[in-house]
Amino acid sequence: MLDPQVEARSWDEQLALDDVAYRAQLAYLLERSPFYRDKLERSSPDDAGGLAEIAGLPLTEKPELKATATEENPVGAHLCVDRSEIVRIYSTSGTTGTPSYIPLTTRDLDDWVTGSARSYAASGISAGQRIVSTYNAGPFAAGAALASFERIGLCHIPVGTGNTERLVRAIQLLEPEAAVLTPSYAAHLLEWAAARGVDLRASSVRRILVAGEPGGGEPAFRAALEDGWGARVTEAMGIGDIGVSLWGECEEQDGMHLGARGFVHPELIDPETGAALAIDDGASGELVLTHLRHRAAPLLRFRTRDHVVVRTSPCPCGRTGPRVRCIGRTDDMLIVRGVNVFPSAVREVVSAFAPDVSGHILVRPSAPGVKQDPPLPVSVELAEGATGDPALAESIRERLRDTLVVQARVDLVPWGSLQRSEYKSKLVEH
Numbered sequence: 089m090l091d092p093q094v095e096a097r098s099w100d101e102q103l104a105l106d107d108v109a110y111r112a113q114l115a116y117l118l119e120r121s122p123f124y125r126d127k128l129e130r131s132s133p134d135d136a137g138g139l140a141e142i143a144g145l146p147l148t149e150k151p152e153l154k155a156t157a158t159e160e161n162p163v164g165a166h167l168c169v170d171r172s173e174i175v176r177i178y179s180t181s182g183t184t185g186t187p188s189y190i191p192l193t194t195r196d197l198d199d200w201v202t203g204s205a206r207s208y209a210a211s212g213i214s215a216g217q218r219i220v221s222t223y224n225a226g227p228f229a230a231g232a233a234l235a236s237f238e239r240i241g242l243c244h245i246p247v248g249t250g251n252t253e254r255l256v257r258a259i260q261l262l263e264p265e266a267a268v269l270t271p272s273y274a275a276h277l278l279e280w281a282a283a284r285g286v287d288l289r290a291s292s293v294r295r296i297l298v299a300g301e302p303g304g305g306e307p308a309f310r311a312a313l314e315d316g317w318g319a320r321v322t323e324a325m326g327i328g329d330i331g332v333s334l335w336g337e338c339e340e341q342d343g344m345h346l347g348a349r350g351f352v353h354p355e356l357i358d359p360e361t362g363a364a365l366a367i368d369d370g371a372s373g374e375l376v377l378t379h380l381r382h383r384a385a386p387l388l389r390f391r392t393r394d395h396v397v398v399r400t401s402p403c404p405c406g407r408t409g410p411r412v413r414c415i416g417r418t419d420d421m422l423i424v425r426g427v428n429v430f431p432s433a434v435r436e437v438v439s440a441f442a443p444d445v446s447g448h449i450l451v452r453p454s455a456p457g458v459k460q461d462p463p464l465p466v467s468v469e470l471a472e473g474a475t476g477d478p479a480l481a482e483s484i485r486e487r488l489r490d491t492l493v494v495q496a497r498v499d500l501v502p503w504g505s506l507q508r509s510e511y512k513s514k515l516v517e518h
């Protein structure tokens with residue numbers, strides 16, 4: 089553990105400390121944030137109570153923040169500090185129009201790096217080892233995660249996205265013990281290497297740290313990555329508006345620990361009603377996060393759109409507190425005759441049919457919007473050299489029905505016909 093006195097602190101004690109921080113953060117918001125002064129309509133922070141009462145406060149959605157951005161204040165009305173106090177401004181990868189800006193003070197940035205370093209160190213990598221990274225961080229918050237590698241004491245080898253040749257050469261020559269990449273790229277590299285007779289199992293890489301999209305925690309998908317790389321796969325997760333790599337999995341591979349504990353408070357809600365859900369073992373819902381000591385543009389009850397399953401059983405690694413596994417983005421979720429279906433869960437079921445399938449899938453909803461009538465069309469890519477067998481399609485269809493309670497139409501497509509990604513995979517055709 090990077091900070092044993094923090095990471096192994098009892099969760100009750102953590103919540104007591106967080107309650108104090110939260111009350112101060114709330115007072116700060118009411119004093120400094122025009123956005124939250126409006127939204128909370130409270131004259132004094134005492135009216136809002138502590139963490140035990142947080143579910144009584146409104147949720148924050150990304151579009152609301154964006155709607156308050158102006159030419160004079162492009163960040164938005166949740167900006168709480170003077171320009172001179174900001175040391176970094178990240179942008180989110182908005183698909184249309186102006187990006188959202190994420191400002192940080194010196195301490196905000198330091199907290200991001202600290203939380204991220206704890207999350208990545210949980211994977212078992214340690215000072216003195218080498219790690220190769222494949223993110224083109226550019227304007228995006230992922231850049232702060234890269235700084236956490238130095239904090240851990242690693243030698244960081246940034247290679248960037250878009251040049252697989254260069255990445256594999258760096259692995260062969262510089263012999264890093266670890267690589268950090270998206271699960272999609274980790275999978276793509278296995279195909280790339282196989283086609284060129286490169287054996288990644290023979291490389292120096294023994295730890296694959298995946299982040300940037302869900303998938304690294306899906307058992308069948310993870311098993312395929314571990315087998316192909318001959319490496320341990322652990323995942324990390326953050327969200328640009330709140331912090332990078334907030335969560336990171338330990339070597340037990342049983343959900344991600346909150347590396348950003350003390351900086352961020354997690355909640356769980358029902359994504360449809362917004363009602364708070366208890367963080368009990370096995371509970372599932374959308375993750376909602378609240379800053380506890382943020383300065384530049386703190387957020388309260390921010391909806392992450394990440395749908396997670398919670399684990400609260402004690403972890404043998406000694407880290408305390410709830411762990412999460414992301415099963416998909418709420419934005420990608422489809423509802424097929426009243427049943428919630430995540431494309432990543434479909435991929436997980438299909439991956440179990442390897443080596444007959446490649447593991448690539450594409451859900452092709454027949455109607456616009458979230459609600460779908462059955463059967464849900466799913467393209468399943470066959471493994472290289474495999475031929476489409478109607479019995480295979482039928483077996484996959486039955487397994488999807490039994491596991492996810494969804495009626496699907498499985499279309500087998502030839503190897504190589506679904507798009508590969510060096511960054512994030514698209515699992516739904518919108």
Ligand SMILES: [Zn+2]
Pocket residue numbers: 338339340345403404405406407
């Ligand atoms: Zn653990």
